[in-house]
Amino acid sequence: MKDRGLLIVLSGPSGVGKGTVRKAIFDNYSNDFDYSISMTTRKKREGEKExxxxxxxTKEEFxxxxxxxxxxEYAEYVGNYYGTPLDYVNKTLDSGRDVxxxxxxxxxxxxxGKMPEAIFIFLSPPNLDELESRIVNRGTDSDEMxxxxxxxxxxxxxxIQYYDYVVQNDTVVNAARKIRNIIESEHLKVVRNLKDFTEIIEEME
Amino acid sequence: MKDRGLLIVLSGPSGVGKGTVRKAIFDNYSNDFDYSISMTTRKKREGEKExxxxxxxTKEEFxxxxxxxxxxEYAEYVGNYYGTPLDYVNKTLDSGRDVxxxxxxxxxxxxxGKMPEAIFIFLSPPNLDELESRIVNRGTDSDEMxxxxxxxxxxxxxxIQYYDYVVQNDTVVNAARKIRNIIESEHLKVVRNLKDFTEIIEEME
Structure with a gap:
C-alpha cells in the first residue's frame, strides 16, 4: 500500500503572484502531484471540461x-461559489498522490483547521523592507487610502504565523524552485519513511 | 543581529558513502555554511594547517x-582522539553561519542529545530491498559472518528513528542535491523567519 500523499497549500496576500508561481511549478516540472480541481457554480465556458x-x-448542489x-473551503465571488471538494482531495491523497x-x-x-497535517506555504511580497515605502509613495493616493x-x-x-514555510516571490523562477524543494524535502522526512524501513528491518531480523 | 545558524548533521551506516556525498556538496555548490573542523591528537602531516x-x-589537552x-562528540581511533570542538561550533552558529x-x-x-535543535540527516544505502540479498549472496562468507x-x-x-530526514545514496549527485534542498527548505521555515516579519509589521503599524 502506498503512503498517503501530502496536501500542499500555497497562499499569500492578494496580488502577490500566487497564480503565476503555481503555473510555473506545473509548467516547468514533471510533478508527481495533482493540482486540486475546484468546484464552482459559474457557467461552463466554451472548451472547459467537467x-x-x-x-x-448548480447552486443548490453546492x-x-x-x-x-x-x-x-469555499468562497462566494460575483454571485458564484468557488470551493475545494473534500472528497476529491481525500481520494487523491489516499491514492498516494500529493494535492x-x-x-x-x-x-x-x-x-x-480541517487538515492540520498539510504543508502550508506563505508566498510573501519581495523586498519586504520596501513594502512600507511602496505603499506610502504611490503618489496619487489620499492619506486615508x-x-x-x-x-x-x-x-x-x-x-504568516499560521504557515509552515515562507517563500519570498523575488522572481517566479526562484519561488517555484524553492516550493518544489520544500515539497521534495517534506517527503524525505523520517516520519514519512519509517514504515518502509520498519518493513525491511523486520524482514532482515 | 543575524539569526543563529543551523547545525546540520550528516550521518549513516559505515561504508554508505558519507564522505563522498559531503565532498560533492562542498565542491559543487557555493555554500553559505562551514564544514566543521575536527580536533585530533594525531600528528600533523606535511601540508596540513592548524x-x-x-x-x-596533545593527548593531555584533548x-x-x-x-x-x-x-x-569524540571517538578514539588507532590510538588517537578525534572530536568536534563545541566552542568552534557555537561561535560559527552565533555568527549566523550554518555548520x-x-x-x-x-x-x-x-x-x-546535546543539540536537539540541529537537523539530522541519515544517509541510507541504496536499493534497500536488495540490502538483505546483497549481504547473504556475497558467496565467500561463512554463515556466522x-x-x-x-x-x-x-x-x-x-x-534512523533518531533522525529528521532520510536520503538514499542512489547516486552521489542526487544525494548531494537532496541534502542541499533540505538545508535550504529548513531556512524557509516560518519559525526561522518570524523575527524579520515581526519587525516589519511593528514598523508598519
Whole structure:
C-alpha cells in the first residue's frame, strides 16, 4: 500500500503572484502531484471540461455540499461559489498522490483547521523592507487610502504565523524552485519513511 | 543581529558513502555554511594547517577538554582522539553561519542529545530491498559472518528513528542535491523567519 500523499497549500496576500508561481511549478516540472480541481457554480465556458477545469455544479448542489461539510473551503465571488471538494482531495491523497492547492489566505486558514497535517506555504511580497515605502509613495493616493492599504498589508502579513514555510516571490523562477524543494524535502522526512524501513528491518531480523 | 545558524548533521551506516556525498556538496555548490573542523591528537602531516585541516592538540589537552565537556562528540581511533570542538561550533552558529558535520552514527546520537535543535540527516544505502540479498549472496562468507553483518546492518538502520530526514545514496549527485534542498527548505521555515516579519509589521503599524 502506498503512503498517503501530502496536501500542499500555497497562499499569500492578494496580488502577490500566487497564480503565476503555481503555473510555473506545473509548467516547468514533471510533478508527481495533482493540482486540486475546484468546484464552482459559474457557467461552463466554451472548451472547459467537467472534472478537468472545474467540477460544475448548480447552486443548490453546492449549498447542499456546504451543509454536509463536503467542502474543505469555499468562497462566494460575483454571485458564484468557488470551493475545494473534500472528497476529491481525500481520494487523491489516499491514492498516494500529493494535492496542490493555491488559495486565498482566508480559505487557507479554514484548511489549516480541517487538515492540520498539510504543508502550508506563505508566498510573501519581495523586498519586504520596501513594502512600507511602496505603499506610502504611490503618489496619487489620499492619506486615508494609504492607511487603509497599510492596514490590509499588515493584516495579511500577520497570517504568516499560521504557515509552515515562507517563500519570498523575488522572481517566479526562484519561488517555484524553492516550493518544489520544500515539497521534495517534506517527503524525505523520517516520519514519512519509517514504515518502509520498519518493513525491511523486520524482514532482515 | 543575524539569526543563529543551523547545525546540520550528516550521518549513516559505515561504508554508505558519507564522505563522498559531503565532498560533492562542498565542491559543487557555493555554500553559505562551514564544514566543521575536527580536533585530533594525531600528528600533523606535511601540508596540513592548524585550524584548516584540523585543530591539532596533545593527548593531555584533548583529555582536559573531554573532562570540561568541551567536545560535542569524540571517538578514539588507532590510538588517537578525534572530536568536534563545541566552542568552534557555537561561535560559527552565533555568527549566523550554518555548520555542517559529517560523523559516524554513534557520534551523531551524542550530538542529538546535546543539540536537539540541529537537523539530522541519515544517509541510507541504496536499493534497500536488495540490502538483505546483497549481504547473504556475497558467496565467500561463512554463515556466522553473514549473521554478524546482517545484525550490524539492522542495528544501523534502526537508528534512523533518531533522525529528521532520510536520503538514499542512489547516486552521489542526487544525494548531494537532496541534502542541499533540505538545508535550504529548513531556512524557509516560518519559525526561522518570524523575527524579520515581526519587525516589519511593528514598523508598519
Amino acid at each position: 472534472g478537468v477545469d472545474y467540477f460544475f455544479r 449549498e447542499k455540499l456546504i451543509e454536509e461539510g463536503g467542502l474543505l 496542490f492547492l493555491e488559495i486565498e489566505v482566508q480559505g487557507a486558514l479554514k484548511v489549516r 494609504i492607511q487603509k492599504r497599510m492596514k490590509k498589508a499588515v493584516e495579511e502579513l500577520k497570517l | 585550524g584548516v585541516d584540523y585543530f591539532f592538540r 583529555e582536559k577538554l573531554i573532562e570540561e565537556g568541551g567536545l560535542l 555542517f558535520l559529517e560523523i559516524e552514527v554513534q557520534g551523531a546520537l551524542k550530538v542529538r 553473514i549473521q554478524k553483518r546482517m545484525k550490524k546492518a539492522v542495528e544501523e538502520l534502526k537508528l
